[in-house]
Structure formats: C-alpha cells, structure tokens
Amino acid sequence: MTRSSCTLVARSSSHFSRVARIYAHELAVPYDFEPVYDLQSTTPHTYGDNPLMRVPSLRTREGTWFGTLSTCRQLARLGNASGRLLWPEDLNTPLGSNAQEVALDAMATGVVIVTARMAGIDDASQYSTKPRARLVAAIDWLEAHLQSALEELPPRQLSFLEVSSYCLLTHLAFRGLGSLDGHPRLRDFCDTFGQRASARATGYFFDEP
Ligand SMILES: N[C@@H](CCC(=O)N[C@@H](CS)C(=O)NCC(=O)O)C(=O)O
Structure with a gap:
C-alpha cells in the first residue's frame, strides 16, 4: 500500500x-x-x-x-x-432489472469476443457467431429500453446501471465490437453521461509498461 x-x-x-x-x-x-x-x-x-x-x-x-x-x-x-447510489438490487421492476442483466451480459460477451481474438480466432469463426449476434441484439434492446429504465429510477448521484451501460457502449467503438450508428437514444445517453468529469477523466487507452 x-x-x-x-x-x-x-x-x-x-x-x-x-x-x-x-x-x-x-x-x-x-x-x-x-x-x-x-x-x-x-x-x-x-x-x-x-x-x-x-x-x-x-x-x-x-x-x-x-x-x-x-x-x-x-x-x-x-x-x-453527494447523492443516493443505486445498485442492481434497487432495480425492482422487470425493465430496470432486465436492462442491468442485458448491459452486464453484453459486457461479458464483449470479453468473450476479444478473448477469442487474442487466441487468434477470427470474428467470422463459428465460435464467435452467437456472441456477436448476442451483442447486436443486446445493443438493439438497450436502444429500445434503456432510456425508459433510467427514467424509472429515483433521484441519485449514480446508478450501477447507467455507469455499466456507459462503459459498455463507449467500449464498442474502442474495441471494434460494434457501433452506435442507428441507435440515436444510446448516442444521446452517451453524450450526456460523457459530459461528467468522471467520464472525461477515464477515457479508454492501452496501458503500456
Ligand atoms: N465478473 C467480472 C468480469 C470482469 C472481466 O471479464 N474483465 C475482463 C476485462 S474487461 C477480463 O479480465 N478479461 C480477461 C479474461 O476473461 O480472461 C467483473 O464483474 O469484474
């Protein structure tokens, strides 16, 4: 320490x-x-x-x-x-709970695809077919539902749902996993959340020894 x-x-x-x-x-x-x-x-x-x-x-x-x-x-x-912190267990409707599940599983799915690439497995391989389809479906689902899920939440400083969603969505372009083209609501969400000092201070980059 x-x-x-x-x-x-x-x-x-x-x-x-x-x-x-x-x-x-x-x-x-x-x-x-x-x-x-x-x-x-x-x-x-x-x-x-x-x-x-x-x-x-x-x-x-x-x-x-x-x-x-x-x-x-x-x-x-x-x-x-400075305000309330909302955790996954505070999401007590199907919409909020499902949004959290979809965001976290989509993050894990991104890890599966990137890990496959590191092992030399091409995105076109059958191994990555379902993860890639899952990621596309998850992003489409979030486009349709994330905004409503966030609107349901009480006043707060932060929710795990919005932070994990933001990190998932901004990671797509960084890792070449997908795009928010055709997803205007998710783009708006990222633009708004991305104005926070915490988001600006934590941009993605590769650490180098
Ligand atoms: N359940 C873990 C998942 C973390 C995770 O998958 N991290 C990725 C990097 S974004 C990782 O360590 N990947 C290496 C691997 O899966 O071997 C958590 O919530 O922190």
Missing part, C-alpha cells in the same frame, strides 16, 4: 475497469493504479490474487475485493457520495 488507501488492479482499456474508475472519481476516492498488462497471464498474482484472473480487483486495508460490483461497493464505503 502506498500513498492512497487502496489500489485498483485493472486495465485502462477494460470496460469493467472503467466502471470502477468512474466510481472512484465520482466518490473522490484516491487510489493507486496497478495495470495488468498481459490478460493472457495464467498467474492469479498478476490480477491482485484474483483466482478468476480477471480485472478489476481493489486492494484495501481490509483485503482485496474481486470484481467490479464488489470494488464499486467498497469505493462507496471509502468515499463521499
């Missing part, structure tokens, strides 16, 4: 990691950043001792928190929220 009280073990190019980076910024939690350069590493130590060998993890005085949601919840405990 160095200057900050916690260390984010993550990647600046990762959409799950960006969710955590946005929470840290919004909640004014200072953190050290430990980049994971090699996602092909099969050593849990590379990932903050996360046996799942995924990013992000958050190392704190209490121990290490594996995964995005746990990381964000701990950042919320460490930080200062």
Whole structure:
C-alpha cells in the first residue's frame, strides 16, 4: 500500500475497469493504479490474487475485493457520495432489472469476443457467431429500453446501471465490437453521461509498461 488507501488492479482499456474508475472519481476516492498488462497471464498474482484472473480487483486495508460490483461497493464505503447510489438490487421492476442483466451480459460477451481474438480466432469463426449476434441484439434492446429504465429510477448521484451501460457502449467503438450508428437514444445517453468529469477523466487507452 502506498500513498492512497487502496489500489485498483485493472486495465485502462477494460470496460469493467472503467466502471470502477468512474466510481472512484465520482466518490473522490484516491487510489493507486496497478495495470495488468498481459490478460493472457495464467498467474492469479498478476490480477491482485484474483483466482478468476480477471480485472478489476481493489486492494484495501481490509483485503482485496474481486470484481467490479464488489470494488464499486467498497469505493462507496471509502468515499463521499453527494447523492443516493443505486445498485442492481434497487432495480425492482422487470425493465430496470432486465436492462442491468442485458448491459452486464453484453459486457461479458464483449470479453468473450476479444478473448477469442487474442487466441487468434477470427470474428467470422463459428465460435464467435452467437456472441456477436448476442451483442447486436443486446445493443438493439438497450436502444429500445434503456432510456425508459433510467427514467424509472429515483433521484441519485449514480446508478450501477447507467455507469455499466456507459462503459459498455463507449467500449464498442474502442474495441471494434460494434457501433452506435442507428441507435440515436444510446448516442444521446452517451453524450450526456460523457459530459461528467468522471467520464472525461477515464477515457479508454492501452496501458503500456
Ligand atoms: N465478473 C467480472 C468480469 C470482469 C472481466 O471479464 N474483465 C475482463 C476485462 S474487461 C477480463 O479480465 N478479461 C480477461 C479474461 O476473461 O480472461 C467483473 O464483474 O469484474
């Protein structure tokens, strides 16, 4: 542990990691950043001792928190929220709950496609056919429903739904996974959320050793 009280073990190019980076910024939690350069590493130590060998993890005085949601919840405990924080369990209608499911599964689907590419599997391969179709269908569903799902939510500083959706949607172009052409409502959502200081401070890039 160095200057900050916690260390984010993550990647600046990762959409799950960006969710955590946005929470840290919004909640004014200072953190050290430990980049994971090699996602092909099969050593849990590379990932903050996360046996799942995924990013992000958050190392704190209490121990290490594996995964995005746990990381964000701990950042919320460490930080200062200016308003209510809404978590997946606060989405108590089918619309909100489904929107969260679709956004998170679409993020995981992006990981499947990128991981396949890293293994030399072309997007045109049968292995990637269903993930690619799933991602397209998920984005189309979000175009039709995300706005209404967000309108249902009470006043808040932040919801996990909007942060994860923003990170998913902006990651599409960064990773060549899709486009928001023909999705005007999602574009508007990204333009609006993208004006937040936390979004501007956490743009995607590849960490270099
Ligand atoms: N359930 C995890 C998923 C995290 C995840 O899939 N992260 C990606 C990077 S965006 C990763 O570590 N990929 C490497 C792999 O799957 O081997 C979470 O919510 O944090």
